[in-house]
Amino acid sequence: xxxxxxxxxxxxxxxxxxxxxxxxxxDLTIASGQTHAIMGPNGSGKSTLAYSIAxxxxxxxxxxxxxxxxxxxxEMSVDERxxxxxxxxxxxxxxxAGVTVSNFxxxxxTAIDGKAPSLRHWVKDVKGAMDNLKMxxxxxxxxxxxxxxxxEKKRHEILQMELLKPKFAVLDxxxxxxxxDALKVVSEGVNxxxxxxEVGVLLITHYTRILRYIKPDFVHVFVDGKVAAEGGPxxxxxxxxxxxxxxxxxSV
Amino acid sequence: xxxxxxxxxxxxxLHRSSFDVADFPLPTGREEDWRFxxxxxxxxxxxxxxxxxxxxxxxxxxxxVTLTSVGAEDALLRTVPKVFDRVxxxxxxNSTGAVVVKxxxxxxxxxxxxxxxxxxxxxxxxxxxxxxxxxxxxxxIVIEHSGTTRYAGVLSVLVADGAKLTLVGxxxxxxxxxxxxxxxxxxxxxxxxxxxxxxLGGDLVRFVENVEYTGTGxxxxxxxxxxxxxxxxxxxxxxxxxxxxxxxxNVVYKGALQGEGAHTVWVGDVMIRATAEGTDTYExxxxxxxxxxxxxxxxxNLEIETGEILGAGHASTTGRFDDEQLFYLQARGIPEEEAxxxxxxxxFAELIHRIGIPDLQERLLTAIEAELxxxxxxxxxxxxx
Ligand SMILES: Nc1ncnc2c1ncn2[C@@H]1O[C@H](COP(=O)(O)OP(=O)(O)O)[C@@H](O)[C@H]1O
Ligand SMILES: [Mg+2]
Numbered sequence: 001x002x003x004x005x006x007x008x009x010x011x012x013x014x015x016x017x018x019x020x021x022x023x024x025x026x027d028l029t030i031a032s033g034q035t036h037a038i039m040g041p042n043g044s045g046k047s048t049l050a051y052s053i054a055x056x057x058x059x060x061x062x063x064x065x066x067x068x069x070x071x072x073x074x075e076m077s078v079d080e081r082x083x084x085x086x087x088x089x090x091x092x093x094x095x096x097a098g099v100t101v102s103n104f105x106x107x108x109x110t111a112i113d114g115k116a117p118s119l120r121h122w123v124k125d126v127k128g129a130m131d132n133l134k135m136x137x138x139x140x141x142x143x144x145x146x147x148x149x150x151x152e153k154k155r156h157e158i159l160q161m162e163l164l165k166p167k168f169a170v171l172d173x174x175x176x177x178x179x180x181d182a183l184k185v186v187s188e189g190v191n192x193x194x195x196x197x198e199v200g201v202l203l204i205t206h207y208t209r210i211l212r213y214i215k216p217d218f219v220h221v222f223v224d225g226k227v228a229a230e231g232g233p234x235x236x237x238x239x240x241x242x243x244x245x246x247x248x249x250x251s252v
Numbered sequence: 253x254x255x256x257x258x259x260x261x262x263x264x265x266l267h268r269s270s271f272d273v274a275d276f277p278l279p280t281g282r283e284e285d286w287r288f289x290x291x292x293x294x295x296x297x298x299x300x301x302x303x304x305x306x307x308x309x310x311x312x313x314x315x316x317v318t319l320t321s322v323g324a325e326d327a328l329l330r331t332v333p334k335v336f337d338r339v340x341x342x343x344x345x346n347s348t349g350a351v352v353v354k355x356x357x358x359x360x361x362x363x364x365x366x367x368x369x370x371x372x373x374x375x376x377x378x379x380x381x382x383x384x385x386x387x388x389x390x391x392x393i394v395i396e397h398s399g400t401t402r403y404a405g406v407l408s409v410l411v412a413d414g415a416k417l418t419l420v421g422x423x424x425x426x427x428x429x430x431x432x433x434x435x436x437x438x439x440x441x442x443x444x445x446x447x448x449x450x451x452l453g454g455d456l457v458r459f460v461e462n463v464e465y466t467g468t469g470x471x472x473x474x475x476x477x478x479x480x481x482x483x484x485x486x487x488x489x490x491x492x493x494x495x496x497x498x499x500x501x502n503v504v505y506k507g508a509l510q511g512e513g514a515h516t517v518w519v520g521d522v523m524i525r526a527t528a529e530g531t532d533t534y535e536x537x538x539x540x541x542x543x544x545x546x547x548x549x550x551x552x553n554l555e556i557e558t559g560e561i562l563g564a565g566h567a568s569t570t571g572r573f574d575d576e577q578l579f580y581l582q583a584r585g586i587p588e589e590e591a592x593x594x595x596x597x598x599x600f601a602e603l604i605h606r607i608g609i610p611d612l613q614e615r616l617l618t619a620i621e622a623e624l625x626x627x628x629x630x631x632x633x634x635x636x637x
Contacts, residue, residue, distance in 0.1 A: 054583050057575065078582035079591075087583075094580035097571055098540070098599030107594055108584035160584065 002069045002085070004030045004053075004168045004200055009064035011045075011052045019060065022048045024225040026064070030168065032198040035214065037236065039205055040222030041244045046204045047091055049222075050172040054088040055081050068168065083112055085167030089157035089174050096144035101156065102126065104144045105163055112164050129162045133189050150177035151186075158189040161199075169193070170202040175210035187213030208240040223247045259568045264521040264555040267491070269334035273300060273345055276338035285337060285460075288517040288549055290485055293456045296376050297339050297404045297432050302346050305375035307401060309351075312366040316359030316389070323349045332382060332408035333436035336460055336491070340434040343404040346378035350408075353393070357386030357412070364392035364418075364609055371401025371429060379405040387440070388414040392609060395419075398453075400426040406434040413440035413467065418447075420607055424619070425453035427484075432458045439499070441467025448607050449476040450616060451486050452623055458487040465496040465528075472501040477603050479623050480546070482511025489519040490535070494528035503535035506603060508596055508624070509546035518568075519551045524561060532562035539570040540599050542624075596624050 011023035022045045030036050040046050052059045053066055055078040066073040073081050096104070105126060110116045117125075130137060133155045145153050154174050161169050171190065175183055191214060193199050203214060211219075211233070219235040220227045221244070228247040229235065265284050268275060278298055279286040291298065313319055322328065329350055335341050353365065371377065385391055395407070411417050425431060431454050437445055451457050463472045478486045492501045507516045520535040539548040552566035573595050581591035600620055604613050 054579075056579055077588070078579060079585050079587045082583055082585035090580070090583075094576045096577050096580065096595060097538075097569075098596075099594055100598070103594070103598060104581075104584070107586055107590070108581075111585035111587065111590070164584065 001198070002032045002167050002200070004086075004202075005065075005067045006053070007065045009049075009052065009066065010062045011048055011059050012062055013048070013059060021062070022225050023052065026226055028202075028220065028227065030200040030202055032167065032200050034218065035194065035201040035203055035216045036218045036220060037203045037205060037211060037216035038220050038222050039208070039236065039239055041248060042206060044222050045225040046222055047172055048225075050088055050091075050170045050202075050204055053170055054078060054086060079111065087161055087164060087166030087169040089154075089161060089169065089171040091172040091176065093145050093153040093157055095146045097146055099144050100141050101144055102140040105160065108160065108164060125163060129159050132162075132192065133159055134185050135159065151179070151182040154178060154182070154186055155189070158186050162189060162193055165193075165197055166199060168200045168202070170204065172204045173206060174203075175205055175207065183210060184213060190214055208236050211236045221247055259570065260551045261566065261568070262553055264523045264553045266523070267336045269336050270341060271334055271344060273338065273341040276341050279338065285489065289458055289487060290456065293430065293485065294339070294432060295402050295430050297342070297402060297430060300342055300346070301376065303376045303378060305373060305377045307369040307371050307377055307379065307399075307403065310368040310370070312363075314361045314363045314365060316356045316361055317365050317391075318354045320352050320354070321349060322352055326350070328352060328382060328384065329380075332410070333438050333462065333464060335406060335434050335436065336462060339404045339432040339458075340406055340460065343378045343406045343434070344380055347380040347406070350380035350382050352382045352384055354384040355386050355389045355391045355415075357389060359386065359389040359391070361389075361391050364394050364612070367393070367395045369395065369397050371397070371399040371403060371425070373401060375402070377401050377403045379403065380408070381405065382408045383410065383417070383419070385409070385411045385415045385417045387412040390416050392418040393420070394422070394609065394612060396422040396424060397431065398424045398426075400429045402430045404432045406436065409435065409437040409445065411437065411439050411443040411445055414442045415440070416444045418608055419445060420447075420609065420612065421449045422616070423449070423451040423453055423457050425457070427453065427455060429454045430456045433460070435459065435461040437461070437463045437472065439463065439465050439470035439472060442469035444471040446473040446606070446608075447475065448603060449488065451476070451478040451488070452619060454484065454486070456485045459489065461488065461490045463490075463492045463501060465494065465499045467496055468498040470496060470499040474501065474503045475603050475606070476505040477600050478505070478507040478516055479620065480507065480509045480514035480516045481623070482545075483513040485515045485517075487517035489517070489521075491521040492523070492533065492535075494522070494524045494531045494533065497528055498530040499528065500531070501533045501535075504603065505537045506539070506600060507537075507548065508540045508542055508599065509548055510542035510624070512545035514546040515549075516547075517549045519553070520566065521553045522555070522564070522566070524556045524558060524564060526557040529558055529560035530562055531558075531564065533564050535566045537568045538599075540596065541570060541572045542596070593621060593624065597621065
């Protein structure tokens with residue numbers, strides 16, 4: 001059992017008018033095996049939270065802590081955090097020309113595990129995971145995310161989650177831009193990882209739609225840079241019915 | 253300051269070819285074929301001044317290959333392709349003869365021909381090398397440049413009917429070298445060339461590579477890669493002249509730029525004449541921008557005078573290796589240095605792997621990595637030892 005713990009996290013970004021605070025004291029605790037949905041309107045700071053945990057250089061932590069199993073994540077470089085067991089499925093995965101998916105996956109797996117995967121198992125694992133996500137085998141030889149459709153990029157993110165087996169996965173709007181079929185395939189992928197491992201999931205989303213396929217244990221309503229309300233899955237139903245108005249108007 | 257790059261494209265402006273220096277007046281820098289080149293940094297290579305200086309040569313010649321020096325009056329030199337600019341004409345005129353590397357007809361070489369040309373002086377060097385590759389032979393020829401010099405060279409590559417030539421050029425010059433080179437390829441019927449130019453060193457390197465066909469079935473793979481560091485100017489201009497029917501050409505050049513004032517130029521002109529029915533051609537240039545302050549110019553031009561072709565196309569892209577890519581790779585556990593190497597090595601590996609000379613490939617990959625690690629001269633100098 002491991003815990004990802006976020007305490008009173010304040011984060012700002014540099015703007016032309018000086019630093020702008022986006023996260024205003026976020027508290028969250030996610031244990032292994034749990035799935036937490038973070039739901040909030042556009043601009044509420046969800047991606048900022050995801051990137052800050054992962055260590056994107058654009059965001060400045062002004063106060064607060066993030067620990068994984070008691071270890072201070074904020075002291076670690078981006079790659080150290082990943083090797084400590086953190087995974088971020090990005091809202092906008094990045095294209096990397098000249099690096100094939102297969103080379104990328106193997107390099108990442110080797111870095112995370114600290115040793116090269118056994119070739120025989122690895123090839124089989126990759127193929128199996130791609131099959132499950134209904135990805136054409138030819139994707140293995142394509143350049144990372146280059147020319148991928150929005151849906152293909154998201155599948156590729158979940159493919160990495162399946163293969164890298166993180167302790168904690170932050171999924172930033174993995175559902176956005178997916179049609180129903182793709183949403184099902186991607187959700188099944190996430191559910192497979194949940195079944196086959198002890199992964200703790202922070203499922204960031206704007207819409208309740210994905211929660212039909214990935215059942216959260218907890219729901220956090222995220223407004224204006226912090227958690228405005230928390231509850232069980234029933235909170236998602238209320239959001240489905242009434243939207244964010246109750247919390248956004250309260251926060252003005 | 254950020255990086256700039258331009259991608260242009262349009263009709264092919266045909267340049268005059270000649271043997272006569274008088275046909276090429278001193279450029280002003282406004283001419284189409286000189287507009288990217290910093291003329292002052294050619295440091296004398298545009299001036300008609302005789303020089304007896306030479307590069308020092310180390311050669312490895314397998315059986316079936318001869319190397320001879322011939323005088324200016326030698327009959328072979330009347331038959332080589334003409335050159336396209338003043339530097340080329342000056343090199344032909346002032347080299348007063350040529351070194352001829354002859355691969356016997358039907359020969360199948362058991363190892364690559366290696367010519368290592370080393371410069372160790374400030375004098376202008378004029379040079380002409382003729383690669384005379386006999387009919388139906390199979391040969392690999394590697395020409396490696398190192399040291400420092402001001403060198404204007406013409407490489408005349410005559411690939412006779414049915415011959416297959418692999419040609420590799422390595423520009424591993426010291427940081428202050430100046431090198432202007434013509435590579436003039438003439439392919440016979442069913443002749444093949446697979447050429448790779450690797451430009452890493454020098455202050456100014458300017459390649460003018462031309463391909464002509466004398467019969468059907470000619471096949472030219474013209475590849476290149478270049479890495480420009482701060483202040484370096486590296487220019488590669490290709491002209492593939494499809495005048496014979498049923499020939500093929502494929503041009504692939506890739507470059508990386510890093511450091512303030514690194515400037516690369518790639519110009520790809522492909523002309524498909526009315527007589528060249530059944531032509532199949534593609535040209536591509538890709539540039540990878542690693543830092544701010546660089547400039548990559550890329551100009552693919554295609555002109556087609558017959559509708560009866562198999563295929564013709566071109567592509568040019570210039571992209572940045574940026575912080576977002578770095579973040580993405582690091583977020584998958586890959587350390588920063590390895591992430592950079594992964595991207596750049598991946599970018600070039602395809603071109604290196606198809607050279608087909610394993611130990612040279614290894615040396616080149618090592619040199620490329622060292623170059624990217626910021627130790628340019630040491631690295632590629634070692635390649636030439
Ligand atoms: N570089 C920046 N400069 C100014 N504002 C920014 C910058 N980056 C993000 N923001 C602002 O921070 C807020 C939160 O953004 P984000 O975390 O992407 O929200 P979400 O993912 O919930 O849509 C938004 O109002 C956005 O405009
Ligand atoms: Mg977002």
